Amino acid sequence: MKMKSKFLMATAAIAMMAAPALAQEKLKIGMTFQELNNPYFVSMQEALKEAAASIGADVVVTDAGHDVAKQISDVEDMLQQKIDILLLNPTDSAGIEAAVHAAKAAGVIVVAVDANANGPVDTFVGSKNRDAGYKSCKYLGDALGGKGEVAILDGIPVVPILQRVEGCKAALAEFPEIKLVDTQNGRQDRSVALGVVENMIQSRPNLAGIFSVNDGGAMGALAAIQGSGKDIKLTSVDGAPEAVKAIAEGGPFIETTAQFPRDQVRVGLAMALAQKWGARVVPKEVPIDVMVVDSKNAGEFSW
Numbered sequence: 001m002k003m004k005s006k007f008l009m010a011t012a013a014i015a016m017m018a019a020p021a022l023a024q025e026k027l028k029i030g031m032t033f034q035e036l037n038n039p040y041f042v043s044m045q046e047a048l049k050e051a052a053a054s055i056g057a058d059v060v061v062t063d064a065g066h067d068v069a070k071q072i073s074d075v076e077d078m079l080q081q082k083i084d085i086l087l088l089n090p091t092d093s094a095g096i097e098a099a100v101h102a103a104k105a106a107g108v109i110v111v112a113v114d115a116n117a118n119g120p121v122d123t124f125v126g127s128k129n130r131d132a133g134y135k136s137c138k139y140l141g142d143a144l145g146g147k148g149e150v151a152i153l154d155g156i157p158v159v160p161i162l163q164r165v166e167g168c169k170a171a172l173a174e175f176p177e178i179k180l181v182d183t184q185n186g187r188q189d190r191s192v193a194l195g196v197v198e199n200m201i202q203s204r205p206n207l208a209g210i211f212s213v214n215d216g217g218a219m220g221a222l223a224a225i226q227g228s229g230k231d232i233k234l235t236s237v238d239g240a241p242e243a244v245k246a247i248a249e250g251g252p253f254i255e256t257t258a259q260f261p262r263d264q265v266r267v268g269l270a271m272a273l274a275q276k277w278g279a280r281v282v283p284k285e286v287p288i289d290v291m292v293v294d295s296k297n298a299g300e301f302s303w
Helices: 002-024 039-054 068-080 097-105 129-143 159-172 190-203 215-228 241-249 261-276
Strands: 028-033 058-063 085-088 109-113 123-127 147-154 177-185 207-212 233-238 253-258 285-288 291-293
Touching: 028 039, 028 068, 028 261, 039 058, 039 261, 058 068, 068 085, 068 097, 085 097, 085 261, 097 109, 109 261, 123 129, 123 261, 129 147, 129 159, 129 207, 129 233, 129 253, 129 291, 147 159, 147 190, 147 215, 159 177, 177 190, 190 207, 190 215, 207 215, 215 233, 215 241, 215 253, 241 253, 261 285
Parallel strands: 028 058, 028 085, 085 109, 109 123, 123 285, 147 177, 147 207, 207 233, 233 253
Antiparallel strands: 253 291
């Protein structure tokens, strides 16, 4: 992907600028994830470790399990370990603010990745989530010929998810004959989403399409749709390998708007390194483009 190459070159350039300082002092990088029971964040963790190894830095990684109290405690532990950089993937943007203040008070560079956090974050690197929701629901509306009943499979109310839903609703509003008839929370979890969508299909016999805020929930929705035997089209956001495979195979799952988790963490680390080693200007926000993946390009796409 051209976009990925640009990000990699930018990251490499900043890492090379930092190399003289890094040779004198070994960096310690901490990253706390909202969850690691998700291939999206697993791929992000892998990319972080690869990037850190390339500059000889140590890495401390924690999994909050969607528990903000644990995430705050994890950050406190990292500060005790004298981290230089904190890459923060918040499970609760507002709830984590005290930890951001604590990190900054300790002289740590704080970069939020994938979801922003309240407080004095140095830089936020994340996908264009509103665009993702818009693209997926525009694709769904077009696939339905501009008419029919649709539903949204919602998720945990963090900013990226809220933005995807906002974008989706904006796209659906462009189709006068499409009616949004239901919004249910599948908690971005396959097993939860399966039950939610089964009930949704039973209560909405004319349902023609579903937008899921992430691919994990979409896989549960796909199982429910296939079990119902109905012709219900499904779109989503993420670009996860199993979702891309399902789209390539054909069937109800027709599109996912892909994010680039590896690039997000690489760029996030690059921004932190730039500030750590004296860059005069570091952007407060770095938006990462998203891309439609459907049957035409699913066979060639990967994170």
